[in-house]
Amino acid sequence: MGEEFRFADDLGPTKVIHVYEPSVGLRGTLVVDNVATGPSIGGLRMAPDVSTEECFRLARAMTMKNAAAGLPHGGGKSVLYGDPRCEPAQKERLVRAMACALGDVGDYIFGPDMGTDEVCMAWVKDEIGRSVGLPRELGGIPLDELGATGFGLAHAVDVAAPHCDFEVDGARAVIQGFGSVGLHAARFLGERGVRIVAVSDSRGAIAEPAGLDVDALVELKRDGRSVSDLPGATAIDPEALVDVECEVWVPAARPDVIHEGNVDRLRTKLIVSGANIPMTDAAERILHERGVISVPDFIANAGGVICAAMEYAGSTQTAAFESIAERIRANTAQVLDDVKRRGVLPREAAVDLAASRVRTAMTMRRWSVF
Ligand code: NAD
Numbered sequence: 001m002g003e004e005f006r007f008a009d010d011l012g013p014t015k016v017i018h019v020y021e022p023s024v025g026l027r028g029t030l031v032v033d034n035v036a037t038g039p040s041i042g043g044l045r046m047a048p049d050v051s052t053e054e055c056f057r058l059a060r061a062m063t064m065k066n067a068a069a070g071l072p073h074g075g076g077k078s079v080l081y082g083d084p085r086c087e088p089a090q091k092e093r094l095v096r097a098m099a100c101a102l103g104d105v106g107d108y109i110f111g112p113d114m115g116t117d118e119v120c121m122a123w124v125k126d127e128i129g130r131s132v133g134l135p136r137e138l139g140g141i142p143l144d145e146l147g148a149t150g151f152g153l154a155h156a157v158d159v160a161a162p163h164c165d166f167e168v169d170g171a172r173a174v175i176q177g178f179g180s181v182g183l184h185a186a187r188f189l190g191e192r193g194v195r196i197v198a199v200s201d202s203r204g205a206i207a208e209p210a211g212l213d214v215d216a217l218v219e220l221k222r223d224g225r226s227v228s229d230l231p232g233a234t235a236i237d238p239e240a241l242v243d244v245e246c247e248v249w250v251p252a253a254r255p256d257v258i259h260e261g262n263v264d265r266l267r268t269k270l271i272v273s274g275a276n277i278p279m280t281d282a283a284e285r286i287l288h289e290r291g292v293i294s295v296p297d298f299i300a301n302a303g304g305v306i307c308a309a310m311e312y313a314g315s316t317q318t319a320a321f322e323s324i325a326e327r328i329r330a331n332t333a334q335v336l337d338d339v340k341r342r343g344v345l346p347r348e349a350a351v352d353l354a355a356s357r358v359r360t361a362m363t364m365r366r367w368s369v370f
Pocket of ligand 1: 143144149176177178179180181182200201202204238252253254255267274275301302303304
């Protein structure tokens with residue numbers, strides 16, 4: 001096989017397409033990884049420096065996430081090379097040109113990602129009639145504003161709690177990152193009687209053993225301020241968030257925040273991952289050996305993509321949220337039961353669940369047989 005197939009394996013990618021239109025300065029790449037379960041959904045990332053290989057890895061992550069969520073969609077990802085903060089008229093030209101160049105690739109549905117937003121998705125829809133993450137006026141369900149991912153995380157906590165011997169009502173949670181995911185996780189956990197005992201954002205961290213006032217924190221963030229501006233809160237070193245005793249620890253900020261250097265300091269029974277890859281493999285193994293359960297990112301944080309798929313199917317907001325609850329509860333239960341039965345790591349169980357769904361779907365597709 002040639003150099004261009006160096007990252008191909010038995011699952012994909014099925015298509016790698018580079019598009020180039022010098023008259024508008026368009027340079028872009030699309031990777032459609034696997035479409036056995038249906039047309040792929042994945043974000044359009046606008047960035048100056050993403051490689052084809054990284055685009056493939058992001059597309060594969062979407063294959064696994066969409067399959068794990070049981071969606072009728074495969075995984076794909078696209079990259080538009082450029083500065084997302086360029087002049088707005090130029091950004092619109094580039095996004096529209098990217099959509100037109102890929103308009104006939106019917107097995108890829110554009111979604112928003114780093115550097116693109118709902119307005120970009122409206123331009124794509126206008127050009128080719130195929131995108132998710134749209135403005136409400138075009139039938140979109142504003143998943144970050146509504147907290148689709150945080151809502152799903154709270155359901156994962158419900159299902160995992162009995163596996164970790166604690167009651168959700170009255171449990172303590174620590175949340176790292178207080179943006180679209182963390183803020184709504186706090187809100188939905190709070191509704192279940194969980195005390196949020198420590199939170200952080202990029203500007204600071206605070207703790208309160210009796211439980212923080214979540215409504216006041218939400219107000220602060222809506223005013224563009226930091227959680228550390230909460231009156232009367234005790235400031236702590238953001239690094240000390242891992243030391244706060246709790247039943248649930250929710251990473252909702254950056255990758256690799258739990259690693260071999262700090263994993264032994266965690267005093268929690270359950271980790272439910274809002275952020276993508278918040279733990280190194282080594283840290284995950286150490287936690288597993290200590291009996292701490294972690295619900296992997298692409299199981300727990302699938303609320304956003306489930307919401308997007310439901311939007312694409314023309315569903316209402318209510319139906320989308322019902323689907324998030326149903327799918328995340330079922331998948332969390334399946335993964336944790338598998339962990340108990342086979343003694344594998346939760347991530348291994350989750351990968352097996354997703355890959356077996358993809359492979360079963362592949363047996364029903366002509367191109368996988370001939
Ligand atoms: P966001 O930008 O809305 O919020 C990120 C939050 O993390 C902010 O409060 C920011 O201040 C904080 N933060 C940044 N660096 C920090 C640090 N070093 N320590 C503590 N806090 C820090 O982003 P988001 O949409 O909430 O996404 C958070 C994570 O979840 C990302 O990894 C994202 O890929 C992942 N994710 C998001 C969704 C979604 O629906 N938005 C879905 C799946 C996964």
